[in-house]
Amino acid sequence: MKKVMLVDDSRTVRLIGRQIVEGAGVAVAEAENGEDALEVFHREGDVDGVLLDWNMPVMDGLSCLKALRRVADASRLRIVMCTTENDFEHISQALEAGADEYVMKPFTEEIIREKLLSLATA
Amino acid sequence: MNQEEYDFLSRLVMRTSGLHLGPNKQYLLESRLIPLAQSFDLEGIPELVARLRRSDALLETAVTEAMTTNETSFFRDITPFDELRDTILPTLIADRGTSKSLRIWCSASSTGQEPFSIAILLHEHFPEIVQNWRVEILATDIAEKMVSRCRSGEYSQLEVQRGLPIRLMVKHFEQCDGGWRVKDDLRKLVSFRRQNLLESFRHLGRFDVVFCRNVLIYFDAETKGRILGQICGCLHQDGFLVLGAAETVIGLSESFDRFRDCKSAVYRPKADSACTVSR
Ligand SMILES: C[S@@+](CC[C@H](N)C(=O)[O-])C[C@H]1O[C@@H](n2cnc3c(N)ncnc32)[C@H](O)[C@@H]1O
Ligand SMILES: [Mg+2]
Numbered sequence: 001m002k003k004v005m006l007v008d009d010s011r012t013v014r015l016i017g018r019q020i021v022e023g024a025g026v027a028v029a030e031a032e033n034g035e036d037a038l039e040v041f042h043r044e045g046d047v048d049g050v051l052l053d054w055n056m057p058v059m060d061g062l063s064c065l066k067a068l069r070r071v072a073d074a075s076r077l078r079i080v081m082c083t084t085e086n087d088f089e090h091i092s093q094a095l096e097a098g099a100d101e102y103v104m105k106p107f108t109e110e111i112i113r114e115k116l117l118s119l120a121t122a
Numbered sequence: 123m124n125q126e127e128y129d130f131l132s133r134l135v136m137r138t139s140g141l142h143l144g145p146n147k148q149y150l151l152e153s154r155l156i157p158l159a160q161s162f163d164l165e166g167i168p169e170l171v172a173r174l175r176r177s178d179a180l181l182e183t184a185v186t187e188a189m190t191t192n193e194t195s196f197f198r199d200i201t202p203f204d205e206l207r208d209t210i211l212p213t214l215i216a217d218r219g220t221s222k223s224l225r226i227w228c229s230a231s232s233t234g235q236e237p238f239s240i241a242i243l244l245h246e247h248f249p250e251i252v253q254n255w256r257v258e259i260l261a262t263d264i265a266e267k268m269v270s271r272c273r274s275g276e277y278s279q280l281e282v283q284r285g286l287p288i289r290l291m292v293k294h295f296e297q298c299d300g301g302w303r304v305k306d307d308l309r310k311l312v313s314f315r316r317q318n319l320l321e322s323f324r325h326l327g328r329f330d331v332v333f334c335r336n337v338l339i340y341f342d343a344e345t346k347g348r349i350l351g352q353i354c355g356c357l358h359q360d361g362f363l364v365l366g367a368a369e370t371v372i373g374l375s376e377s378f379d380r381f382r383d384c385k386s387a388v389y390r391p392k393a394d395s396a397c398t399v400s401r
Contacts, residue, residue, distance in 0.1 A: 086279065087297060088292060088296070088297055091288065091291075091292050092292060095288065095289065095292065099288075101287070101288050102288040103283065104279050104283060107283075108280070110284065111280075111283045111284070114283075114284070114285070115283070115288075
């Protein structure tokens with residue numbers, strides 16, 4: 001993984017995410033809602049992983065997920081939902097829409113490494 | 123705690139569970155046993171030791187359980203599970219066409235992630251075997267607390283996120299108070315009981331695969347050797363032993379050969395091994 005886009009309306013979550021991702025030697029881009037994320041994704045051009053909140057203003061994570069999956073060159077993109085919506089229905093909906101993994105908040109560094117960066121922890 | 127209390131407690135856990143503490147583990151004993159003492163209305167380690175000296179079976183069991191390390195996760199170390207799927211099970215299934223029976227033992231199952239990972243793997247990759255064969259996964263642990271955790275099949279949100287891909291979680295678990303519970307068709311494959319590896323386990327019968335992972339590390343060489351000998355005696359001649367990533371039989375038991383088709387610590391009984399426990 002080269003660059004991860006952290007999409008969350010909470011600055012705190014983005015900050016914690018950045019520490020974990022950069023700590024694993026992976027670059028970070030940030031976006032604060034779904035619409036912002038689509039713009040950042042195209043501008044950056046080399047994002048290959050996304051950690052995606054569900055509840056955000058302007059455009060929510062599910063819509064953003066669907067939009068990202070519609071972009072042809074995003075097919076090899078790893079998209080991980082990361083949300084407090086932790087019930088069966090939400091998870092199924094996200095998987096249906098093309099999420100690769102699902103992180104239930106609150107998360108730990110180990111979980112982010114495993115599910116997003118696919119690095120086994122020692 | 124003073125040296126005498128330390129020696130008493132380390133001898134006690136050595137005798138009850140095999141845990142080999144060695145010197146200078148005061149901090150470990152204290153961090154586990156001070157809270158335990160308090161839950162028994164005892165002021166501290168000296169009072170705990172005094173009560174144990176007068177022999178208190180309940181307290182002794184509680185001390186033994188409190189000193190176990192239960193760290194585990196779903197599909198821990200992954201490679202042994204890949205090799206179970208790609209090599210071990212196909213070999214066994216080819217050989218068991220007549221008996222159509224498969225018995226797998228997780229001999230230190232802790233909170234159950236290991237036996238349930240095996241059950242998930244069977245459901246995902248060998249559904250016709252699960253349907254038509256007699257398949258049993260036996261999960262045992264020394265600690266009653268662990269056995270009942272296993273039996274509940276309930277995991278916190280944190281636990282289901284360690285090692286378990288989300289697709290397998292939504293497929294095999296249902297939501298419950300405080301987390302996720304293994305679905306019944308998975309749980310049906312697994313049975314649970316208490317078993318101390320220091321005691322005889324002949325009554326458990328014979329197995330095709332024994333998982334004995336991340337438990338021998340706590341024992342001294344003599345104890346490891348004795349347990350490995352007994353495991354050899356409960357394995358079918360063509361069965362498999364799976365140890366943890368940091369474990370080996372080398373220097374401990376002459377009864378096994380490394381199974382070279384696997385990269386992880388997989389062993390088979392030697393062709394003419396006279397295992398220490400004859401049956
Ligand atoms: C670190 S866990 C290993 C769990 C699992 N096998 C794994 O590899 O993830 C070790 C387990 O061994 C159990 N144990 C310790 N001494 C034992 C004994 N003498 N007999 C049976 N189980 C024991 C502990 O209760 C604990 O749950
Ligand atoms: Mg949000």
